[in-house]
Amino acid sequence: MSAKHALLGLLLHRSAYPYELADRLQQRLGPAWDVNSGQLYQTVSRLEQDGLIERVDDAVAGREDRHVFAITGDGVDEFERWFEGATASVRLSRRPLLVKITLAGPERLEGALEKVAAYERDCASNLRDLAGQRETIPVDETRIRADHVLLRLNLSADILQVEGELHWAAQARETIAWLLAHDVVWPTARGLANAMTERDLNRKGAREEIYRRMSSRHIRSADEPPQGPDDSAKRWPRGSAA
Amino acid sequence: MILRLDQVSKSYMRGGQSRLALDSVSLELHPGELIGVFGISGSGKTTLIRVAAGLETPDSGFVSYKGERLDRMSAKQQRRYRRREVGCVWGAQPWEHGLSVLEYVALPLLIDGCDYRTAERTARKFLLACEAEQCLGSDPQRLSDGERQRVEIARALVIEPRMILMDGALSHLALMEQEGIMLLLKSMAREARVAVLVTDSGAGAMLGADSIRYLSDGKLAGEDAAASMGEVVWLPGVSPRQPAADA
Numbered sequence: 001m002s003a004k005h006a007l008l009g010l011l012l013h014r015s016a017y018p019y020e021l022a023d024r025l026q027q028r029l030g031p032a033w034d035v036n037s038g039q040l041y042q043t044v045s046r047l048e049q050d051g052l053i054e055r056v057d058d059a060v061a062g063r064e065d066r067h068v069f070a071i072t073g074d075g076v077d078e079f080e081r082w083f084e085g086a087t088a089s090v091r092l093s094r095r096p097l098l099v100k101i102t103l104a105g106p107e108r109l110e111g112a113l114e115k116v117a118a119y120e121r122d123c124a125s126n127l128r129d130l131a132g133q134r135e136t137i138p139v140d141e142t143r144i145r146a147d148h149v150l151l152r153l154n155l156s157a158d159i160l161q162v163e164g165e166l167h168w169a170a171q172a173r174e175t176i177a178w179l180l181a182h183d184v185v186w187p188t189a190r191g192l193a194n195a196m197t198e199r200d201l202n203r204k205g206a207r208e209e210i211y212r213r214m215s216s217r218h219i220r221s222a223d224e225p226p227q228g229p230d231d232s233a234k235r236w237p238r239g240s241a242a
Numbered sequence: 243m244i245l246r247l248d249q250v251s252k253s254y255m256r257g258g259q260s261r262l263a264l265d266s267v268s269l270e271l272h273p274g275e276l277i278g279v280f281g282i283s284g285s286g287k288t289t290l291i292r293v294a295a296g297l298e299t300p301d302s303g304f305v306s307y308k309g310e311r312l313d314r315m316s317a318k319q320q321r322r323y324r325r326r327e328v329g330c331v332w333g334a335q336p337w338e339h340g341l342s343v344l345e346y347v348a349l350p351l352l353i354d355g356c357d358y359r360t361a362e363r364t365a366r367k368f369l370l371a372c373e374a375e376q377c378l379g380s381d382p383q384r385l386s387d388g389e390r391q392r393v394e395i396a397r398a399l400v401i402e403p404r405m406i407l408m409d410g411a412l413s414h415l416a417l418m419e420q421e422g423i424m425l426l427l428k429s430m431a432r433e434a435r436v437a438v439l440v441t442d443s444g445a446g447a448m449l450g451a452d453s454i455r456y457l458s459d460g461k462l463a464g465e466d467a468a469a470s471m472g473e474v475v476w477l478p479g480v481s482p483r484q485p486a487a488d489a
Contacts, residue, residue, distance in 0.1 A: 171416070171417040174416040174417060174418065175416075175417050175418055178416070178418045202370060202375075203370055203371065203373055203375075206367050206368075206370040206371040207371040207429065207433075208433075209367070210367065210368065210399075210402075210434065211429070211430070211433035211434035212433075213402070214402050214434035214435065214436065215433060215434050215435040217402065218273060218404055218434070218435040218436070219435060
């Protein structure tokens with residue numbers, strides 16, 4: 001999401017200097033909204049050109065950035081339109097690390113394991129920072145402040161996202177370890193070899209026999225009411241085999 | 243259709259207050275179908291399975307099996323339903339009963355009146371089919387989570403039920419084991435014409451199911467439309483078909 005509507009939302013409540021907006025974005029929405037000043041001024045400039053915000057005081061000579069900006073009527077309408085509009089669905093990410101793991105092949109798999117470990121360490125560090133930031137939000141003892149509650153919500157969402165990254169990274173580590181420990185078939189230029197072992201064949205045979213018997217029994221009795229309660233002798237005649 | 247839950251509600255007393263675990267839930271299960279139901283802890287998943295298995299009686303609504311309502315069956319017919327028609331698999335529980343793996347899997351057959359040799363032979367075959375034959379000589383306390391789950395599935399399957407109901411048996415497993423077990427369940431559903439209902443805390447654990455439903459506060463999402471083969475009912479606003487974004 002771009003900063004445009006977040007900035008309009010902040011100005012909806014109070015006019016501000018651009019540098020104040022940068023601080024407020026993070027104070028209200030968390031570290032994911034750490035916007036660099038160049039980007040911020042560009043967005044403010046575009047909002048002004050579109051008539052959604054306006055300057056409400058005279059600039060200090062030589063300091064064009066020292067204007068207070070307020071939202072216009074058009075800006076309020078634009079914010080309302082955006083607020084009422086459908087919220088975008090979650091977008092799946094292309095994860096470079098996952099691409100590396102998927103395309104590593106058998107010769108690079110151990111290297112991929114090290115990369116996953118490094119990623120996990122990075123996520124854990126991220127998590128510690130976010131948790132630390134969450135701890136700095138004042139605890140309101142008398143009247144609860146909505147902005148504190150909502151900032152905690154934003155940080156919780158970030159924490160859950162990083163936890164999600166740690167979760168799949170742990171799965172990636174387990175999966176790579178499993179692949180390294182098992183005799184698996186890797187696709188080659190010539191395609192997949194026919195690699196069923198004797199054990200695989202035995203298992204397949206057992207399943208086919210059981211499923212065949214079960215499915216024919218289930219199909220035969222599909223329309224019959226359940227049998228009477230005491231039919232064990234019928235089901236297990238002496239000498240019956242699986 | 244083999245199993246139907248029709249506007250089933252069930253509540254429990256907790257801390258002196260009545261809590262609604264299932265709220266007018268309707269669900270149909272067909273032979274050969276694998277349905278997944280996910281929801282957070284306390285959403286009603288275990289109650290759903292227990293009601294479907296005939297272990298709990300709904301406060302309102304009814305459960306019917308092959309068109310016959312469970313509450314109208316005699317006590318003997320209900321026992322038979324629970325013992326023969328339904329196989330239940332529960333999430334990881336401690337191995338406390340002192341049985342070997344083979345004895346544990348064979349036990350339902352012995353209870354059903356099968357002789358010991360046949361029960362053992364049958365149990366071995368089902369362990370092989372569930373890819374758990376390597377557990378036969380193992381100390382049950384040392385089985386991995388995945389092996390343990392396969393042993394439980396073999397035990398549930400050994401009575402050749404028409405339905406398998408699994409509760410919380412997937413998400414604690416490693417990814418490879420989850421996938422392996424889902425493949426096993428799918429083949430069971432498709433080839434043995436068994437109806438399978440799986441509940442768990444995460445939808446990710448049951449990808450591959452014919453249909454996935456979301457249970458929240460006892461309500462089942464999408465319950466006003468019959469589950470169709472291949473349909474995935476997600477949370478509102480979440481779709482697996484969004485174009486990928488650059489990381």
